[in-house]
Amino acid sequence: MNRTARRNIVNTVMLSVTGICTVITVSVLFLILGYLVVNGWRSVDWNFFTKLPLAPGETGGGMANAIVGSGILILIASAIGIPVGFLGGIYLAEFGGKAVPMLIRYTADLLNGVPSIVIGIFAWTVVVVPMHHFSAWAGGFALSLMMIPIGLRATEQFLRGVPNTLREGSLALGASKTRTIISVIVPAAKQGILTGMILGVARVAGETAPLLFTALNNQYWANSLNEPIASLPSMIYYRAISPYDDWHRQAWAAGLVLLVLVLIANIASRWVLSRGTSAQRG
Amino acid sequence: MGTVVATAPEQTRARKFTNIWRDGDQIAHLVTFLFAASVFLVTVFLVYELWIHSGPSRAKFGFGFITGRIWDPVAEQFGALPFIYGTVLTSLIALVISVPLGVGAAIFLSELAPPQLSNACTFLVELLAAVPSVIFGLLAIFTLVPIMRQYVEPFLKHTLGFLPLFQGPAYGVGYLTAGLILAVMTFPFIISISREALLAVPREQREAALALGATKWESTWQVVVPFARLGIIGSVFLALARALGETMAVTMVIGNDTSIHTSLLSPGYTIAAFIANNFTEATGDIYLSALVELGLVLFALTMVLNGAAQLLIMATTGKGSKQP
Secondary structure, rough: OHHHHHHHHHHHHHHHHHHHHHHHHHHHHHHHHHHHHHHHHHHHEEEEOOOOOOOOOOOOOHHHHHHHHHHHHHHHHHHHHHHHHHHHHHHHHHHHHHHHHHHHHHHHHHHHHOOOOHHHHHHHHHHHHHHOOHHHHHHHHHHHHHHHHHHHHHHHHHHOOOOOOHHHHHHHHHHHHHHHHHHHHHHHHHHHHHHHHHHHHHHHHOHHHOOOOOOOOOOOOOOHHHOOOOHHHHHHHHHHHHOOOOHHHHHHHHHHHHHHHHHHHHHHHHHHHHHHHHHHHH | HHHHHHHHHHHHHHHHHHHHHHHHHHHHHHHHHHHHHHHHHHHHHHHHHHHHHHHHHHHHHHHHHHOOOEEEEOEEEEEOOHHHHHHHHHHHHHHHHHHHHHHHHHHHHHHOOHHHHHHHHHHHHHHHOOOOHHHHHHHHHHHHHHHHHHHHHHHHHHOOOHHHHHHHOOOOOHHHHHHHHHHHHHHHHHHHHHHHHHHHHOOHHHHHHHHOOOHHHHHHHHHEEEEOOHHHHHHHHHHHHHHHHHHHHHHHOOOOOOOOOOOHHHHEOOOOHHHHHHHOOOOHHHHHHHHHHHHHHHHHHHHHHHHHHHHHHHHHHHHHHHOO
């Protein structure tokens, strides 16, 4: 009886502890969002989106160049990363035999696990060193490397999820394999692939480490893609470690804007996916 | 007659060629293969570049690079041990916090919570994994560091100050703060993957334990968790690999000190943070080469852990789904 009572107490206590663990871990996201909103929302105004940063000590200014810069870097990264991930994923799911796709899948996972700072070093050695200066190209290239594995694996995974009967049906109607892929398989998997691509973009949008010595930073507009370029994440970093109160205020604002964008992208990708699967079921 | 014989092969060859173009199968195969192969090539190229650019440093210091404790660019003496120490120490602090927390939450989400609540919570936790590193750093600088300096570190010194781990002045920045931030950044991975591993455990295992009179906790802790242990260990390895390579958040709170300290409260450096802070200011080939070699060391560390994690996770999820 005593033993049973003790076992029941242990049961209740430990199960409650796991519940507490869950509450703590889930609440962290709300804490982060809450802190950013409290500290940042007052500074997210018209100037923030339209003005250039001012010299330290002057109050005001905005981060227009960093917002546009982030957009440009993401465009460059997407222009490289999405085609490679998409077409490479098609190869892995539809064309490859056994050994070659396994090797490529393994290296993609390897690339996905490379620390972002090491990606930065690599982009520095292959783009910055030959060009002799920091540039938007180098930053976009570094970000694309982080995007490729996500897009590749998502494309492969969702193409593999397409039922074989669809492939067979299309081939039986006389369509070539390529025609089947373009008109039947990819459309059937498009929600999943889109989700993967959005997640890839969301991941690189917040990356700072690969940009530190590739895109660097810039207080002004970049005149060309061969120049250093500002981005929201690196702006947050340099503002946060600076000693100026007004810069800290802007760091909070930029953090809030960046976080909201990243969260929206993630939630949107989830929504696209759920809409796709429910449509298929219906 | 002769002309017909001569033109027939010509025509079939031409038709074959147009067929290939029209169907496009071989071409599509080739094009997609080239893109897929580029992923392989760029990864190999990455390793090659790290190896070549770290050449001067490797030639000069050899194995002493890893065991050397002094980093002095002026004297061109480079030893990476303080950074390796800081990287491993902060990651271990992170795991000590995030593993119990993460596994606990994973148990709750897989065993106790109703599916809808479980999915909602997992989604929120996975969103946390998407929060950019620099935002963790921003919050850490302005909220966590003051809290650590004013409350947590004085408290630790007061209660556990007899240990060498909790001595010295409370700066707020240092190994402990960096470890805490890393804990928050890694538990989403532990929760998400451990939950998958726990959910893959066949229901019969739970039912058998409960039928034998085990309490819910006993069935979970003694049957379900051991069954999923490889996947859980895999998630821990993955979290460790993330923690080792994490740059921005750590750079902002590590305190930037290039020597080795026993106290968790003292400022230090990690490999990634040191590269981030010094790469653009490095002058001289040997200095840059030494920084690239630091990157190579970090790369090797995370690759070994990632590989092990992949194998473990594959082993459990495969095993779980194959069970009848």
